[in-house]
Amino acid sequence: MHKLIPLYILLSCGSGLYGQSGSVRGQIFSGDQPLEFASVALLRTSWGSISDTAGYFLIEAVPYGEYQIEVSMLGFVSRRRSITIDAQNQDVTVDFQLEPSQLDLDEVVVSGTMKTVSRLDSPVPVEVYRDDFFKANPTPSVFESLQNVNGVRPQLNCNVCNTGDIHINGLEGPYTMVLIDGMPIVSGLSTVYGLTGIPQSLIERVEVVKGPASTLYGSEAVGGLINIITRNPGSAPQFSADIFGTSWGELNTDLGLRFGLGKKASSLLGVNYFNYQQPIDHNGDGFTDVTLQDRISVFNKWSIDRPQNRTFSFAGRYVYEDRWGGEMNWAKPYRGGDEVYGESIYTNRWEAFGIYQLPTTELINFQFSANGHDQNSVYGNTTYLAQQYIGFGQLSWHKELGLRHSFLLGTAFRYTYYDDDTPATAAFEPDGGDGNAPSVTYLPGIFVQDEIALHANHKLLLGLRYDHNSLHGGILSPRINYKWSSSDKKSTLRISAGNGYRVANVFTEDHAALTGARQVVFIGDLQPETSWNANINVVRKIFTRNNTIISLDATAFYTYFNNRIIADYETNPNQIIYANLDGHAISRGVSLNVDLAFPSGFNVVAGLTGMDVFAEENGVKTQQILTESYSGVWNINYTFPELDLKIDYTGNVYGPMRLPRLSDTDPRAAESPWWSIQNLQLTKSFGKNWEIYAGVKNLLNFTPPANSIARAFDPFDRGVTFDEQGQVVATANNPYALTFDPSYVFAPNQGIRGFLGFRYTVR
Known part of the structure; x- marks a missing residue:
């Protein structure tokens, strides 16, 4: 007891x-x-x-x-x-x-096949970048955000007005199609300006397809496409605000608001405002280092609830931008004159797009878009006034045929109206005067695609598109994709091949043609370019015993061009000569993405690309200008859970690229050096609603040479002597026979700067 x-x-x-x-x-x-x-x-x-x-x-x-x-x-x-x-x-x-480990294993994508499909199951390789990826290095535009995507490079095309385009695997901006929610919104005139002003707080993810996509998306998708997917109004945060400023005086504001209209409709309203009004000339060339901008963009998207969960959504966007760069003492009274040099661009742009699922037993979608772009710009004393209107409609029918065939049939129509004050739309009257003849293009097309499940681990995608351009006739674009995956889904092989074409419009695509610094010369009628592209992609995922996830994604790419349109900057330093290449051009290379996700919260996303892009004519091989031989990107981050603190170290590095010198006597380097832009950021969370972030951009303070603008002291070429053939003559005041030229640009002029911002979200 x-x-x-x-x-x-x-x-x-x-x-x-x-x-x-x-x-x-x-x-x-x-x-x-x-x-x-x-x-x-x-x-x-x-x-x-x-x-x-x-x-x-x-x-x-x-x-x-x-x-x-x-x-x-x-x-x-x-x-x-x-x-x-x-x-x-x-x-x-x-x-x-919880934040995605930046190694999402089975995301849903739409860009590769124009239908919702698991990323692992897609026979077309699609890279996905979520909003958290871009938050690691906050920027005021999608254009700048893409600088940390492997194989994708935002290229500035002018040292004065800082406009640019997006290169994918060495191919310039006109070869890349930019979509918003699957609609071809950004093209032509807006290739230069359309990637600014999209409120980043409304972006859910960005899908990137590298390689031919012309079979589904048409001519501008020769080199690949970038699809910006905006948030669903029904599931977006109730309110979001993201505001940051930099030590250079830049201010960027993103606001998002979700609201409903009864029980049947939900809406998402977004506003982006960017302002920079502080002229800075750190390199001492007398010109602004960074273009001054005042931009506002308003975005509104609606989603309508319908019986049987049928889709109906539509959206609209308006962008206004006033940007200028030039001599430090430039002001608006000098606009368009020859006293003080400045490049001033007013842009008014509107867009509308949507998708409506027809009330039928079959899955039939009607997609539509329309946009108008009005540009009032001056480059020194040269004006460029242009208007462009595009209407687009597409009907697509998705059908599952048995267990093996996923069928897609579609028809599309595109209308393009373009008018400007250049020779591109000039008409010569019988009396010898100049008239106006706006360019109007009709582009009906039909496309078909069959995704065939040959086996549980084998898929074959066959596609064919036929377009009839009202100016250039019929164009056929086939493609084939094959995918093999291991039974455990850890290994994937994709092989892609396809054909593309592109109808060039120099004045809407190449900023250098507008500056007034050079005379534009066309040799013959420019014919559409054609290309053949092949890619091999291998993905391997490794899961270790300690729950570390490793992903290896390697790609080899090859594109062969006929009728490539090359801008010749070198034959005559006072001209840009455009002509179809009498030969061929090739873009080839390899890329590797490595993602490491550790359970401790330490993550590494890194990529490396090596490529060779050149043209060959009459047995002479010439490397493409402003195209890097090697590039690398990285995003290294670690989260301190106890402190709700995250640190991001992002950056890129670029190998040498050939630069557009004015002549053999030009004293500037023929190749760029190796250069790198690196950034550091700390983000502190306060509960579920608040984040404060701060950091430093361009840690190494890299800037290009101070003499990037040739003869910046004489922008109107008053001190330049020309001979009877228009060639520049070397003189005591101009020993290298140069003219004013701002196209020698390979890196941003903006040096090191600090930034501070906050985010507030109501879910």
């Missing part, structure tokens, strides 16, 4: 201790979406839980004490926090926001 007393006392004490317990509950999100099946554990104990379909979890009967609670899920960065359960905090509530 006496032996039972100590045991009774022990059990009584234990019962009392056990009674001193509490609970831990909360909800787990990634962005706006709750996460199901996330693992929740109190470290170094046996207590844990799994989140439900709404992201909620509950751990009960937890003894009083201090704990480390960790939430983890495959494909996401684990988060850890300290909690205390005691008499004052018996029921602890703690929510978690």
Whole structure:
């Protein structure tokens, strides 16, 4: 009996201790979406839980004490926090926001095949970059955001007005199609300006396809496409604000608001405002280092609830921008004159687009878009006034034929109106005067695609498109894609081949043709370019025992061009000569993406691309100007869970590229050096709603040579002597026979600067 007393006392004490317990509950999100099946554990104990379909979890009967609670899920960065359960905090509530590990394993994509499909199952390689990827290096435009995507480079085309385009695997901007929600919005005139002013707070993800996509998307998708997917109005945050400024005086504001109209409609309103009004000339050439800008963009998207979950959404965007660059003493009264040199551009642009699923038993979608672009610009004393209107409609029918065939049939029509004050739309009257003849192009087309499941691990995609250009006739674009994947989905092989074509419009695509610094010369009628492209892509995913995820993504690419249109800057330093190449051009290379996601919260995303882009005519091989031989990008980040603090180290590096010198006597280097832009950022979270971020851009303070603008002291060439043939004559005041020229540009002029910003989100 006496032996039972100590045991009774022990059990009584234990019962009392056990009674001193509490609970831990909360909800787990990634962005706006709750996460199901996330693992929740109190470290170094046996207590844990799994989140439900709404992201909620509950751990009960937890003894009083201090704990480390960790939430983890495959494909996401684990988060850890300290909690205390005691008499004052018996029921602890703690929510978690998990960030994708930047190695999303089975995302949904639409760009490769024009239908919603798992990224792993897509026979077309599609790269996906979510909003968190771009937050690691905040920028005021999508154009700048793409600088950390492997094989994609924003290229500035002018040292004065800082306009540019997007290069994919060495191919210039006109070979890249830019879509918003799958609609071809950015093209022609807006190739230069359309990637600015999209409110980044409304961007859900960006899909990038490298390689031919003309079969589905038409002529401008020769080199690839960039599809900007905006948020769904039904699931976007209730309100979001992202505001940051830099030590150079730049201010960027992104605002987003979700609201409803009854129970049938939801809307997403976004506003982007960017302002920079501080002329700076650190390199001492007398010109602004960075273009001054005042830009506002308003975006509105609606989603309508329909019976049987049929799709109906439409959106609109308006952009106004006033930008100028030039001599430091330039002001608006000098606009268009020859006293002080400046490049001033007013842009008014509107867009409307949407998708409507027909009320039929078959899956038939009607997609539509329209846009208008009005540009009033002057380059010194040269004016460029242009208007462009584009209307687009597309009807597509998706049909599953048995278990093996996923069929797509579509027809499209595109109308393009273009008018400017250049020779491109001039008409010569019988009396010798000049008239006006706007360019009007009709482009009907039909396309068909069949995705064939040859086996559980083998897919074949066959596609064919026929377009009839009202100016150039019929054009056929076939493509074929093959995909093999291992049974465990850890290894994937994709082989792609296809044909593309492109009808060039020099004045809407090449800023150098507008500056007035050179005379534009055309040799013959420019014929459409044609190309053949082949890609081989291999993806390997490795899962280690400690839950580290490694992804290797390697691609070899090759494109062969006929009738390539080459801008010749070198034959005559006072001219740009455009002509179809009497030979061929080739773009070839390899790229490798490496993603490492560690359960500790440490992540590495890095990429390397090597390429050779050249033209060959009459046996002479010439490297393409402003095209790097090698490039690399990286994003290294680590999250400190206890502090809700994240550090991002991002950057890029570029190898030598041939530069557009004016002549063999031009004293400037014929090739650029190796150069790198690197950035560092700290982000601190405060609960679920607030984030404050700060950092430094261009840590190495790299800027191009101060003499990048040739003869910046004489922008109107008053001190230049020409002979009877229009060639520049060397003189004592101009020993190298140069003219004013701002096209020698390979890197931004903006040096090191600090930035500070905050984000506020109501979910």
